[in-house]
Amino acid sequence: MQNDGRLTHVLDPEDKGQDECGVFGVWAPGEDVASLTYFGLYALQHRGQESAGIATSNGKQILIYKDMGLVSQVFNEDHLHPLTGHIAVGHVRYATTGKSHWQNAQPTLGPTPFGTVALGHNGNLINTQALMAKVRDDAGEDLTGELGRGSSTDTAVITALLGAADNYDSLEEAALGILPALKGAFTLVFMDEGTLYAARDPYGFRPLVLGRLSAGWVVASETAALDIIGATFVREIEPGELLIINEAGPRSVRFADATPKGCIFEYVYLARPDTKIAGRGVNASRNEMGRALAREHPVDADIVIATPDSGTPAAIGYAQESGIPYAQGLVKNAYVGRTFIQPTQTMRQLGIRLKLNPMREVIEGKRIVVVDDSIVRGNTQRALVRMLREAGAAEIHVRISSPPVEWPCYFGIDFATRAELIASGLNVDEICQSIGADTLGFISPEGMIAATTIPESKLCTACFSGKYPIPVDHAKVAAGLDPAVEE
Template structure:
């Protein structure tokens, strides 16, 4: 509407450089299909080929479902036009890749490929590294289905502890951490998962989950497993503590709602009622993806946002909320501020 004299393609190329944030866009008119990805490539977008056409999708798994072959990822800062003349690629901004690290942890389907490697393989590797960082004596390793499954497989392979399915998932209940209210989330957890008593009764369990956001799922799970007869419940998480909200399309709500904001790991363990709690380190998580750290968005783990958050009010109320409780600021010999993590590292 702002450029009535221009084609959709020309107008998109003119306006896309001014769009800020994370976006993977697919749009069309009577003559063409268009796809565009933000210069950081925070969210995935892939190109596929059918016998008589093209496909744009958010994951390679979607291409498999419709019978399309994977061609390539849409590049960060790229605009693709597909019409009767074929496919055209144009650059509307320089690429500065910062793909979302949480895709590997939770968001992407395990049968999806990112940057040439299957997400499933990355998650198994994360589980192996988690077992090395946080070993424990136990009888069984069980996953929190579905996203904890491959991390649990990796943990079991590395630790030598048998893998077992100890929780049954109701396939008709959606993702609990993105439900709009606390009451609905808590009800969703009970509806979503049920323990297999014959498997877990009298056992010391390692329970592997992908992440802890608010702590609702893990708290309810630990309680259910103990009620079902588990002797010990050791929770292992295949991501670092989620301490910062996502402003790039994922509902992590406010920082005050994140359980890792303001609590130590042992305090989180106490809150969820586990016998022990271990998170994979950020360094090991990144290594497991095989993607260089500088090409990943890690903002929900380290608070470094690759695309500036434009509204100062949003920053003050969401990002900085409770920061005094989370870090200790000291001064070095030169008078500069040092921010230390809980383990004392700067």
């Protein structure tokens, strides 16, 4: 990502926490598993836009294709056709650890004492360096798999640990032995030549669900991916659970006790609105966040508009609760993905307009409430307020359906460092001034949590509260070390 503030708007239009990855797996004899995975990844594209990959197995050998870019840019019929078999694992990636280059694309592939493993990971480990030291102890300098090919991710380290597991009798046993040593957030979908596996860390930071096809089974980051391929939702993979899927169907074993701490940011921004997490619809949560925001921060205004698309359900909730009409004030270019083309100087000056453009006839002369889901660095909101003023808004009242983000995430969301988070240095009035709004209101932590209907004790809220479910050492991070606190 570029450091220049405006350039960031163009290259990384969200200017907010980016989720690391989406994972998908299928076990379905007689089905075109590569195509099912392609469409599953298509549904999960919002979770990662830097690279995409699919591995398949016919029971004897694993084939893999992956590359940089969106799912639709990486795959065509010619790539999918050779990916035959009845098992598949797929992945879309946004880099949080390791650079954004081909070697770090997933699924990772590596040899093990029991065959080959292809693995996709959503999350972020906080003890990667310690695990890497263990890999070097076990395997020496002769690294295999993606590590040997120059990958630098925590995912490659997990794959290497499985590869060096010659003191176990099977991949299942190796996974049960290794998973408890991983610290942090990990939602894994992996396979060897004959079996599909899915695992979720004991906190269940990231979602993972099991679905049923007429001819088999599916695991996916979000329920929306099940809907899109016609699978029915069966249940969530439990925190601390390893699921093994083969001819005998799914079999569950535990590698740790569950201590659920689902990421609340999934409800705020990350997950698709048509996904359900822990039985709660994401759209309903966002809508309720907007309603709570209207109760907590009312204002006299003519229209409520959203920053599309992630702010839309909360903006509708704000409008419903306040009685102020909802209007479409901004048009989003739905086709802006991640571009690797450097913008021209003129485009840099246009800022976020590549993605959002105001509807002058809706905005001119109006007192506007604009609802967004979060403020991370504040760059997008500053540019947005300027854009709305240029379009003739009489007043601009910014309402945010999450509290100020004051702390970094070490569990799979690529927020800025603490110093770059606008709310870590400024209070609400100062942020309001910095982005140039007339007024600014954030939902309270209590309001946000209540809107999910999930008990606070089962949620991670660390980026808002600083209360990390797993102890972390910020000083170690500043020194370039893993955040994990030594035990």
